[in-house]
Amino acid sequence: MELSPTALILIGLLLAAWTVGAAWMMIASAAKSRKAEGSRKAARRMARMIDEAPAIPLIVRTDGRIEGSDRLAGWFGLDLLPEYLSELEGGPGKGLSTSQLAELSQNIRRCQKTAAPFRMALTPPGSQRSLAVRGVLADPQVSPGGAALVWIFDFSESESELSRLREEAARARGDFGALVGIIEAAPMPMWFRGTDAKLQLVNKAYVTAVGAPSAEVAVDQQLELIEPVDGLTAAQIAGQAADKNMPIERIVTSTIDGERRSLRVSDLPLDKEGVAGYAVDIEEMEELGREFRAFRDAQRSILDQLSIGVGQFDAGRKLAFANGPFRRIFALNSGAVIQGLDFERLLLSARENGKTPEVRNFPEWRAEHVGWFSAGAAQEEAWPLSDGTHLRIIAQPMPDGGLVLIAEDRTEQLALSATRDTLLRTRTATFDSLFEALAVFAPDGRLQLWNRSFAGTWGLEPDHLDAHPLAPDLLEAIAQNLEKPKQVKSIGEVIRSATLDRKEQGGRLAMADGRTLEFAGVPLPDGNGLLTVLDITDSQMAEDSLRERNKALEASEEVKTKFLSNMSYEFRTPLTSIGGFAELLEAGVAGDLSDQGKEYVAAILQSVARLTDQVENVLDLSQSEAGLLPLTIKRLDMLPFVTSIVRTREQAIEDGGITLDLRGSKATGKIDADERQLGRAIGQLLDNAIAATASGGKILVDLSKNKGVAQIVISDNGAGMTPQELSRALEGQIDERRQGLGIPLAKQLVESHGGTLQIESRKGEGTAAIIRLHS
Structure with a gap:
């Protein structure tokens, strides 16, 4: 079976990823192994650090199970750390006491429930170890489930130190409290x-x-x-x-x-x-300082006012103060005190200025006088100087080692003493030469001094006074020579008043031989009393004679007063009758008169008027001289008053061809006067001026006032008078041109108003009458 390239690529990628993952796992495993080893080392270090630390942790779970180091068991006095907290009570001498365990358990339970930390201190029974306990709620990472983490510190050594510090603190607090108490008090x-x-x-x-x-x-x-x-x-x-x-x-x-x-x-x-x-x-100290300075300044101010020289030397024999007389006596300048003249230097300077007595050995004399500073009592010496000055020197050592030197210039005092002796001798000689009899009595009544006349005046034996008898004994001897012996008491009263009461008193008595003595007591400044006695027999006789003559004069004055009172009636009644009959004849009561008869009647009326005026003048002048002239004083405006007097003589002025100038204003003010009597005085002077001024002449009446004095001047440019004629006019002698009694009467009337009348006249130039009245 063939694999496609894509599958091969995927398988390769898968193998590569597996290889990378295995490598990463190996690297990560090695890193974790290293980290674990580091953690184990860190754990061992932390465990070791905890074992060596001053604080040991203790985990307390919620069920009471505890976890901690066996080292902590040793702190509690146990062999092994128990499994539960309640087992920490190990019995006598081991573990914690029941109360300590109960308190610890209560704090731990509260911390577990509220997470509130706590602190407490434990001292296992029978142990010297002091433990500090700090408890907090344990972090969940340390012990989950709300366990408490308790840190236990061993501060036994710190506790000893703290005990010592507490003792020192307690002692310090005591000392501080005492100090605070002292400060507070x-x-x-x-x-x-x-x-x-x-x-x-x-x-x-x-x-x-x-x-x-x-x-x-x-x-x-x-x-x-x-x-x-x-x-x-x-x-x-x-x-x-x-x-x-x-x-x-x-x-x-x-x-x-x-x-x-x-x-x-x-x-x-x-x-x-x-x-x-x-x-x-320091107010009291400052006050004392101020008082001392004030006392010192006052003392020195007083010393500056003394006529006696005073100098103060301090303990260093430096001149600290000298008043003016001291500087003058020793011829010191004002800087002597400021410079602190030394005492020895002062004596040397005084010797150079002739202010010390002449001595044979001056250094020795000066050394003796420096010893005044250490003398135990005040020293006094008399210094006769070459210029005739006599100094009395007193040196008073002071408690602070200083010296006060007092210098008194007794030259004048000695001269006064000599003068006093001369005065005493002069007084004795004067006393003996006086016509009056004098005696001086002391305050105790003893006779101190008397003159020669005293014994003879009182008829005493001079030997009796030589014993300086007391006043009672002396008065007993005097009483025998008085006309009335009991009057001797008056002499004793006079002596007592002069010596004790310090009052002047006198008296008069008759002697048995017919003499009259007048005596007086005079207090003397020295506290004694002076008794003066004067024989006034002759003056008494003359006084009696004068008294009799005075009685005769008073009787004649009384007769004169009665005469003046009667003259007013006796003179006026006939004149009034003659005037009345003449007026009846003039009125045709007795039938028509011929022209010549009318002339006779007119002459009779003119003569009656003139005679009436003269009688008025004589009576007023006599009453004024006798002080019997009645005055009715009232306030008069001077200008209208004088104007009215001038107007009554207006016809006579016009008939005489005379010009009259009246000068005055309302500023002349008012005067206090009797309108009738002062008017008569001014009228008399004005009539004299009219009579003395020829036709074409001028009369001036000037009114003025200056500083409260009113002045009335009546002047004319008539014939005037010589001094002899003016003297006769003032005496009231009749003159053809002057009405005889006019001027004396005017003068009397003006003076009765408290004023003055001054008349000035020159022959051929006129006359001026000046009246001055106080308004």
Whole structure:
């Protein structure tokens, strides 16, 4: 049977494919053999690694069967690993205890049912081995059917280390608790900042200082105790301390409990842990420092006001302070204190300026005075200088090793002492030369000082005063020489008032020999009292005589007053009667009169009017001089008032051919005056001006006011008067051109209004009368 070519080809292809498949199978088998060998090696390595690992796995199936290494049996104190979990309880000293096994079984069942992992620690009874158990649900590839995979770790060595660490931790916690307690109880605010410079821990004092309810609130709100300084917050400054790894200390002010307090703040970096800080309240120390500086400045300010020189040297014998008198006494410049002049150098400079006494061995003298610094008590010396100055030097060593040197210039005091001695001698001589009798009593009443006249004035023996008797004893001796001995008490009252009450008091009494003495007590500045006694016998007699004359004058004044009162009636009544009868004759009551009779009647009426005016002037002048002139003061407008007076004399001015110029305005204001009396004064002056001015003359009446003073000027360009004529006119002597009593009356009326009248006149030029009144 022949095969076709196609069949042969197919058979060839089939054989080739078979050969390729066999070759592939051989290659794949060799690869799997190698892979299996690798897996066996890997399994052996894994088994070995598990045996050497610190953790041993244990498979617990759902039926309680367990699979694990025999090494694990040794951990449990067993010879062989049992087949079931319940068999791990091997009895006393072996396996697990009943409670441990029950807990392990419960955890494994929960893990198998819920797939929840668990952890626990076991210590087999009678073993020092500590085991850590970690259980999870086993992967199905490891053990299907919901088995639990339990890993057991032996951390016995770690447990020992942990025990040691626990002890150290417990001790550290105790120490930390004590430290925290100390920090918490510390009276100063303390805090701790983390690496971010934020507050993490604060103590109770910090909480109180910032006013927070608790430390947690203070930390949560990052309440800062220290206010920003120069734009830097407390946290930023703490950050600088951490960056530089150097502590920073500063003094700042902060508000605590509503008060500004000075705090010394320290920020201490703690490696990389953070920054600790604390604040010490130094307000009291600062206050003490301020008080000390204020006290020192006040003390030095007071010393600068003293007239005594004061210099202070420190423990190094350097000049620390010197007031103005000290520098002036020792001729020091202002830089001596700044440069800290040495004490020895000061003495040398003083010697060169002639401010130390002349001594034979100056170095030895200077060394002795340097010893003042170590002296146990104050030293005092008198330094007479070559220029006549006397210095009193006091050296007071100080507890700090320094020295206070006091220099007092007693030159003036010694001169005053000499002057005082001279004054005392002068006073004694003056006392003895006085006409008055003087005595000085001490506050206790003892006689201290007296002059020669004192004993003779009181009729005492000089020897009696030499014993400086007390006032009662002295008064007892004086009483015997008085006209009325009981009046001696008044002398005692005067002495007591001058010495104890410090009041002036006086008295007068009569002596038995007829003399009259006047005495007075005067308190003296030194606390003593001065008793002055004066014999006023002659003056008393003169006083009695003057008193009698005064009574006579008062009686004559009374008579004068009565006379003036009667004159008003006695003068006016006849004139009124004459005037009345003359008017009746002029009216034709007694029949028609001839022309000559009418002229006589007119002359009679003119004379009556003139005489009435003169009588009025005489009475007013007399009453004014006696102070009896009645005045009715009221407010007057000066310009209308004077104008009305001028108008009443308008006819006389026109008849005399005189020109009158009245100057004034409403600005002259008002015055307080009696309209009638002041009007009479101005009218009298105006009448005099009219009478003295010839035809064609001019009269000026000027009204003005300046600084509350009203002024009325009445001037004319008439004949004028010589000084003698003006004097006679002021005295009231009758003149053909002047109405005799006009000027004196006007002067009296003006002065009764509190004003003044001034008259100026020149012969041939005229007269000016100036009235000044206070408005």
